[in-house]
Amino acid sequence: RKEVEQDPGPFNVPEGATVAFNCTYSNSASQSFFWYRQDCRKEPKLLMSVYSSGNEDGRFTAQLNRASQYISLLIRDSKLSDSATYLCAVHMNSGGYQKVTFGTGTKLQVIP
């Protein structure tokens, strides 16, 4: 089983729709979680951190479910500009260092 798994998509959704992605992780000792956004031919950039209590930033909501070992990203009122690949990142302490593992990414295409 992969350490971090995402559905690669693509998710094709109309403008204004609500879309949700999940990211599962295998190691229960994982400590911190993030969502990154990567535009085509660009580098990943942090979208938001994922806190135990969940967090919201405008149209974006991130949640963590430790019991089931997954994080989620919800995008409301999708815009064309939301089209991108969304990567989850999982941090874990390993041998005194923070080991980071990325998912393969979920591609979102918002269509007019």
Place this chain on the structure above:
Amino acid sequence: DVKVTQSSRYLVKRTGEKVFLECVQDMDHENMFWYRQDPGLGLRLIYFSYDVKMKEKGDIPEGYSVSREKKERFSLILESASTNQTSMYLCASSSPSGGSNEQFFGPGTRLTVL
């Protein structure tokens, strides 16, 4: 504005050549990382460094080495390039201070090995 720069956006090399990919960050970050990104495989960690002159193997270190002689610079070396090392290479940096651990990425180097 924080910045991670990489020496080349595009690079074409021949099999067997020695290849150097340079990465520089201006944020005084302790941590630096080299990833490669391939379709369907996502970002895979090659090597990382948590301090000057320190390096740790990531998930796919075979065929690569690294050097970190100065805090701001982290180099990836392909001793003898092979066609299966054709990929997008991304450098990143982060700092544990403040608890953020956000990774800042460079623009990437698309390497083609012929």
